[in-house]
Amino acid sequence: MRTIDLRGRALQVAELLAVVPRAAEARATALHVAAEIVDDVRVRGEVALREQAERFDGAIDHAIRVPAEHIADAVATLDPQVRAALEEAIRRVRAASAAQVPEPRTTELGPGARVTQRWQPVSRVGVYVPGGKAVYPSSVVMNVVPAQVAGVQSVALASPPQRDHNGRVHPTILAAAGLLGVDEVYAMGGAGAIGALAHGVASLALDPVDVVSGPGNNFVAAAKRAVAGVVGTDSEAGATEILIIADETADPRLIAYDLVSQAEHDEQASAVLVTPSQVLAEDVAAQVALVSTATRHADRVAAALGGEQSAIVLVDDLAAAEAFSNAYAPEHLEIHVADATASAARCTSAGAVFVGSYTPVSLGDYLAGSNHVLPTGGQSRYAAGLGSHTFLRPQQVIEYDRGALDAVRSAIVALAEAEALPAHGEAVTARFDA
Structure with a gap:
């Protein structure tokens, strides 16, 4: 997996979007x-x-x-x-x-x-x-x-x-x-x-x-x-995505397994780790090398992890990691930090959020009760997962009686005249003609 070092850089949202790993050409x-x-x-x-x-x-x-x-x-x-x-x-x-x-x-x-x-x-x-x-x-x-x-x-x-x-x-x-x-x-x-x-x-x-x-x-x-x-x-x-936010308290072995588990879906799968800890980043990279070569779909995993869509991202602190995640807007977000619940509350753009080391994406794929059909490609900034x-389809059913319409009759006529649509008002006043 390649490494993207963002430490010492105060990036705005547009700048973050420019550096997040995406397989744009494939899409x-x-x-x-x-x-x-x-x-x-x-x-x-x-x-x-x-x-x-x-x-x-x-x-x-x-x-x-x-x-x-x-x-x-x-x-x-x-x-x-x-x-x-x-x-x-x-x-x-x-x-x-x-x-x-x-x-x-x-x-x-x-x-x-x-x-x-x-x-x-x-x-x-x-x-x-x-x-x-x-x-x-x-x-x-x-x-x-x-x-x-x-x-x-x-x-x-x-x-x-x-x-x-x-x-x-x-x-x-x-x-x-x-x-x-x-x-x-x-x-x-x-x-x-x-x-x-x-x-x-x-x-x-x-x-x-x-x-x-x-x-x-x-x-x-x-x-x-x-x-x-x-x-x-x-x-x-589309092709699956996992982004993991982790700090020095995280277990690099578990993170490696979770990255590999999503990479085995497809050569276009995205696997991203964001961390302020260089030690953790190095440990995860070493564990990924071990885990990925031992799994059944090792060739597929290697292609996904080696692609432009996958990376280990180094940031200055947890706040920067959360900002990166919200810009990336992953399909699956795992949080492996000391206070994972608090961090999850600040991570607002993700298809689904998996909190803590005992909540892997694999759980959500099968038996969490949540849905695993989720937006990819950054769409979780504005789109929801399947449910x-x-x-x-939301529908509004409107029901007014004569007295209720009469109570707003003059207001409707005033707005109709203001919009130069007098027939709108006439359609109301006609109901009260002698």
Whole structure:
């Protein structure tokens, strides 16, 4: 991992943004390619999807719409321990997601004048579950459960066809879908799957969805940007990111394991340590060298940690580390400092915050109860992670009786005249004509 030394430099936010490690070129390329793939699916539908499956996944003549018996077989043959783990994850995510659904609230503005705030679920959701370098049944849980809790009635799930499974969706992903009652599943992957969910594919009886959600690589994230405006999307959850704030009290071995754990996702994964302690930085670098070479996906980890998106950042003090984190706005933020709770309160821009040495990102990936579909690329400065709120639309319902309208009649007329829109006022006064 390269080292970025910011000590002795009082940097403003814009300057911090200029030095934070990002794979900007990779994201720019992904956006151009993804837009072309999405448009190809919009125009040519199933033909484009089959060509893309052969090119990217090595799948030929597979059933894009997954037969119901494939899902049933996957549930029946699911490893009992994996099933138990998935069921516990479902229970925890369901409980935490329920807290994200607000109750309707009515405001009485006067006699006979009320405005009710309610939250309406969208009708149909398209969920994307990655399936390239790893298998993500946990992402099925993280996407489907919040949608169900929100009250969504129709869920379509897409995941890449697997060459090792004769072009079928990975059976563990199918099993997770089956456990949640999802029976509309498609073997299609990448940006093309996002385009298909957004635009629909008539030959597959795939109707367009209202919202597309789910994590993926940078091409999947870029495809969401390409379909924005056609459908709603969650945040662009692209290649994973971890940023760790640590001081001299932290355990370098645990930090190394946590950096490596996220780097194994993808060569484009970002792993960043920010610390005011040079001793800790050196110890972590040594531990990373040991841990990364001993893990199963050592080559992938080495590519991620050696990329421009990963670094050890040296700063003057904890305040500078927190400022750097807020500028970077990571997907996952871990805090390993003496008073981690206080530091977490000051770190306001992160997809999810993991406080203390016994709260690793791996916990959040599976069984914390929180959601692991989170904004990447700095978007947590303004975007939220996936939750039931992703699938809800706030609506205001206005109800006034005659007396309540009469009480504001003159004010409406005055404002209508001030805006040179007299018919607005006339629409009110007409209700009181003899």
